[in-house]
Amino acid sequence: MLMAFPSRIRALPAAVLAVGLVAGSLAATSAPVTAARAADSSEESASDPASLVVSPRDPVIRADTAELRFDVLLRNPGTEELPAGRLQLRFGSAQLADAEQLDTILPVTSPLIAEASIGAVAAGEDRTATLTVPRDDIPLGTNAAFGVHSVQASYTPGPDPDTTQDEEQDPAEGAAGAANTAKTSTADAASGAAQKADTASAVDPSDADSSEVDPSDADPSDAADTSDPGSGVLTGLTQLVTELGTPGAPPSSGVNAPTPTVSLGLIVPLVLPSDIRTLPTRRQLEELAPKWDALLTEARIRQATLAIDPRIVAGIRAYGEEAPENARALLERMSALSLPTFMLQFADADPAAQAALGYSKLLAPSSLDFVSRFGVFPAADSDSVSGTEPREQTPQDAANEDQPDLDSAATEAVPTDPAPTEDGNDPGPEPTALPTLAELLAWPTTIAAAWPAEGAVDQATLSLLESSGIRTVVLDSSNVSGNDTPRASVGATSALITDAALGDAARTAIGGATSADRNAGTARLGAMLALAAQSNSSGVLIGLDRGALGDAEDPSALLTRIGTFNWVSSSTVAALPEGKASLRAGDTLEERRELLRTAAGRETSVNELGAVLVHAEYLSGYQRTRLLELFATRFAEPEDEFAAVAAHYRERDAELLEGVRALSTEHTQLVGTSTRVPVQLHNSLPFDALVSVRVDPSSAALSLPERDFPDITVPAEANQRILVPVHSRVSSGESGLVVSVSAATGEPTVFTGTLSISIRSVVETIGLWTLGSLAALLLGFGIWRSLRRKRSSEAGQTAAHQE
CATH class of the missing domain: 2.60.40.10 (Immunoglobulins)
Incomplete structure (x- = not known):
């Protein structure tokens, strides 16, 4: 007999620190x-x-x-x-x-x-x-x-x-x-x-x-x-x-002088909202596609240059025929537009921060199979694409698919494997392989350009980009000197120079906390463009803020308002005047740099746990995607309180590093000489694990007839129980089970821990003797009572017969 007393539940705090984004653009x-x-001079007041x-x-x-x-x-x-x-x-x-x-x-x-x-x-x-x-x-x-x-x-x-x-x-x-x-x-x-x-x-x-x-x-x-x-x-x-x-x-008409105009070039980013930490779900794509479509329409009217986060392209393609219809239509429209485009780094990761950390090449995604496994592609059925046996879709699958935050402890897993056909038959012809990473990211860009965080570029950044084959860079005007044109040569690099003051006003106009803030930003932007027109400016370039535009409820609204300014003449970037400029070296904030260095250092440790998964590449691709998003330029500004963002990222890493482990109990009591002890395994990873479990006694007080339990499947972020046969060799005492969890191949071992067991066999012996005695007494009493009743009945019958 086994009496188990489960441990006190220890809640894993998902401490989401509120990031107070103070409207720094108020000034x-x-x-x-x-x-x-x-x-008051005191800090308290x-x-x-x-x-x-x-x-x-x-x-x-x-x-x-x-x-x-x-x-x-x-x-x-x-x-x-x-x-x-x-x-x-x-x-x-x-x-x-x-x-x-x-x-x-x-x-x-x-x-x-x-x-x-x-x-x-x-x-x-x-x-x-x-x-x-x-x-x-x-x-x-x-x-x-x-x-x-x-x-x-x-x-x-x-x-x-x-x-x-x-x-x-x-x-x-x-x-x-x-x-x-x-x-x-x-x-x-x-x-x-x-x-x-x-x-x-x-x-x-x-x-x-x-x-x-x-x-x-x-x-x-x-x-x-x-x-x-x-x-x-x-x-x-x-x-x-x-x-x-x-x-x-x-x-000469006496009505009014002609309205002066200024040529305005725009770089319009197409990026994901900040609450999407890896790739978007199908529902998110369906909701975002109309906003992006409206933004494309305005960008085309304004002759803007598009800067596209590759996650949008890859995120739509990763679902294949399962992608929302409006998202697939959007992708076709994007590829058909004649606008100049360039691809941002994946997740809009900041090249300047990578250069500051001494990277010799730019970070890139390693695999997106953790999402594309759910796609349906030509000549492929959904079961074979996922690489798993058909299974029914559970309610948790739907919850994961529609979850807006893929970086939370409970819901970070992407949509689970699609369900088979209703009749369970093979739905189609021989499947094809998942699309490669190159196929998911391919795009016919017209400019090989990079857009680092504003004001953070130094010579190391330019060298890193040049070594990656990128010779055009978008620079903030605060990052250059000796220049008054929107385009310039900075050494061997061609630079697109955005106006910092105009960019600040546009950021407020897009991302202000209230309509009053946004209207104030629009008014300031219009005034600055009017002053530029009056001063006979040869042209200006605005790079719309990526973080603000990604989170905007109506990202096309500002472009629509700019279209009402008669003193603004839309221009392509290539048509803007060009000159020469010198680089005014910027830098990445030291705190952000060190937090990024620490986060990148944990990537290897997390990826090692992929060995226990059915598909190890899912975890490495997932972790690299998270890391690239942590490098995003939207976190580069001092007021963005990057420490809070990094703390949330670190907490999620800690959960992943728990891997697959045995859940311990405070006290397990063995009250018999032989029983089956349940061992609970928990998988903290967002993908299914396949592990081998080895259980050994911690002392000679216990013997285990079976110690190895191979090929145990533990579902993503769920529990699995195994029963371990245990014999006790003593009547009482303290012992335990040493549980080791390793990959199905035996290496590496990801967890080793001891489950404490108290042996109380004497209790069983006393209990059995007591129960036996009571049973014998009750049986004897019953027999005696039955005989007595029988005798009384026979005596009554004899007396009646004699009368």
Whole structure:
């Protein structure tokens, strides 16, 4: 008899550390802000300051514009409530001369165009107000010249004597994230301007074209009322582009001067969202294909250059005929487009980081069979493609297939083997082999280019790329010097140079946390392009942010908005001007570099466990794909907190390194001389394992008639039990079973551990004697009682007969 007391369950913590992605691009979309209180010098009381973001719904004032709507976002990341206050909008009548003036605080003489109250903002919450400004309240004439103007929002805490109870907005709405709309009428704005007339000489709208104040000439003290730390005033800036006349009309027409234009080249990345850590599932492909299709349409209109993550191409091809129909159609359209394209490194891995680690060649995937085994290919049936015997599909198969995060402990396995046909017969002709890695990745690129992380390229990066046959590189403008053209020769390398400032604005426009943030980024981008057009720029190049575009709900939205800017002329990259430049060496962050080095060092240890799998190449291909994704450029920015990402990766590695092992129990008690002890095996790997198990006694107190258990199949991330015959040689004592788990061939051994067993044979002997005695007594008592009843019955019958 065996009495087993299972061990206390030890939960494997999947500690997903929340990555707080602070909107670092806020500085690029609003002026510097001041907190309501002076910051405490102690770290305990320090908190992020409150900030104000203002953005127009449409950043262009056109001839037919009737009104403008501005969203003002008051953000309170601190630990204390922000009080209710007053919002004011001021218009910068003077045109901006260059991009350096985009963040210049407006003087107090700037016309007030709208104001409204805003409710209190709870700690950690945001509140949004929408202010509507009639076109007539903007102090610009109908024939104002094309140009860029600033709009400044300010928040002043405290009660407003002119605010009635009805105007106050419910703070709970801000806590719930709902927008609080405060519309100001023409009369409100006019009266507000009149109230300021005695202290601020607002520009008369009728004289706006001739009486302009240059913000650069303003006394810095003039801005004290709108950005005073002591008063708790917060400010934010946005921009409007005026396009009031008839675009393209000649100056002699008297209508308006022609709208200047700037040639804009775009590099549009086609990448996977950040929550896909290996390759996409079929459901993910089906959901993403329409977004990618819309992005391709806009990219074609804008004559953009495509930068494609090979995981998209390989991910669709890996499922063959099982890939979603819209994904296969997308792949055909991509190959038919006449746009220039180049392939990013697999998973958009960063060449600069690899060069920083001293790699002599670029990392590449080793195998994608761990996904393509589920594909159906011409002249191949699903069972043979998987390389396994037909089996029924389980509910867990479907769960794995639709799981959006392939890097979690419980669901990282890709979709399991397809089910056989209903009748179980061979469904088709002789199967073909799985597609090779080269077949999955093949693509007719027109440019052999690489796109390292922005600002991180040094000469080692260029040398690594050159040794890999890549002589065109996309560089951030901060990574070069002595250049003002979008294309340049940097030594022997041809460089496509993206504008860093434009890229920052575009990143916010795509990936801002709220619609107000995104609109602010769009407004800033439009203003910068307008300033470039006014300065007769020969052309600019923008590389859209890969991380932001991959995670965007509508990745094509920004390209659509750019198409409405009449001062932007789309251009192919090849048509942009070319010059010469010098490399300004960048670097990979030291923390990121060391974390990547450590993660790469664990790859060999994980791959060694593939020996216990039915298909060892599944694990090596899977692990390399994970590692390449960890190298992704989206993690290169300092504010991305790469340590948290690497910690999650390390936790998953720790789970994989557990391999196949025997689960121990706290106490197993053997109460007989002979029994079968269950040994529970657990497979932590995401693929089926085939192992051999050897069980030996840890002392002479136990003997095992059978010690070897070959060819034990342990399903992926599941348990399997084997029964080990055990004989005890002593009546009581402590002993154990030494369990070794190895590959089916015998090497390597991946686990050795001892399962403790307490022997209590004497308990069985006493128990048997006790039970036997009780049984004998009960039997004797029953016999005696039966005889007594029989005798009583016979005596009764005799007496009755005698009577």
